[in-house]
Amino acid sequence: MRAARGADSSPGASVREIQLRVLAALRSPGEIADPVESGLFLAPPAGSIERRWAIYRNAYTVRLAEAIESDYPAVARITGAHVFAELCHRFLTACPPYSYDIGRAGERLPDYLQSDPLATDLPFLSDLARLELALVQAMVSPDHEPLRWGEVEAMPAERFAETPQSLAPATILLDSPWPLAALWLAKDQPDHAVDIPLAGHPSVILVTRQALEPRWRSIDADERAIVRGAQEGVSPASLLQRGVFGHAADASLRLVRALQRVVSYGAFRSLRHSGAADGAPLSKEVP
Secondary structure: OOOOOOOOOOOOOOHHHHHHHHHHHHHHOOOHHHHHHHOOOOOOOOOOOOHHHHHHHHHHHHHHHHHHHHHHHHHHHHHOHHHHHHHHHHHHHHOOOOOOOOEEEEEHHHHHEEEEOOOOOOHOOHHHHHHHHHHHHHHHHHOOOOOOOHHHOOOOOOHHHOOOOOOOOOOOEEEEEEEEEEEEHHHHHOOHHHHOOOOOOOOOEEEEEOOEEEEEEEOOOOHHHHHHHHHHHOOHHHHOOOOOOOOOHHHHHHHHHHHHHHHHHHEOOOOOOOOOOHHHOOOOOOO
16 A cells, blocks of 8 residues: 555645654544545555555554563453453553554553453453563563672672662562462463462562573562662661561571572672672662
8 A cells, every 4th residue: 555646635744744644543443544535545456545544454453462462461361362452452542652663562551451441350450461561571671790699608798788789670579469470370271270369369579580581480578678678779787777577586597598599580780780899889770
């Protein structure tokens, strides 16, 4: 479907203006939109402009929906193909893509789901979408050198205790009142095997990337405190002073063990990244 040279109804319209009109027509709720009616396109050798425009317009929406579904397979599995397609249509009407990268077409879906009609019967969908978006973001996050426990052991204990850790670019912490792990795993289970109690099953999920593979895991309260402290730029010593790990004799041991686990998940940047290992001023950047 070729654009008609000089066929625009607005004399002197720029290419950008024509592009915006076509894009607006692609996103409009009507069956046939302005570019068709204005004679913007040359007549095809067979068929009609209206028919070809309808095919092109439908393909635009379908392709975006396919890209969104590839990022949100668990949400699509729970809603079902037909309902998910309708969700994508509502979402794309309310939140049209703002990037040339089709892979970013669904970035705003978790926020949108909070007010979509599906939220009435499936209130957990927004948080589940946040988990899936976090996995996508972890995949494309900048490369980094992760903190290894050997670096911790090689650093004077007193200095490390006063050193706020820096989260790796892929690290995302999710708190939810819903059982996100079970909901996400349901995408690979047959219908008869899915039986997930929802109420009273909160979850804390940590998303990281190890090598080129995004990972998620449920973490406990101590691990969450370590990651939250890093988000806030708080040192391990400050967490102890706050009583985050209790005031018993084993508080320090609880902190060290939780820290070891979080480090093994690849959640932090190397100490060399922040300069903390060589005595340089500490960075409190939280990506």
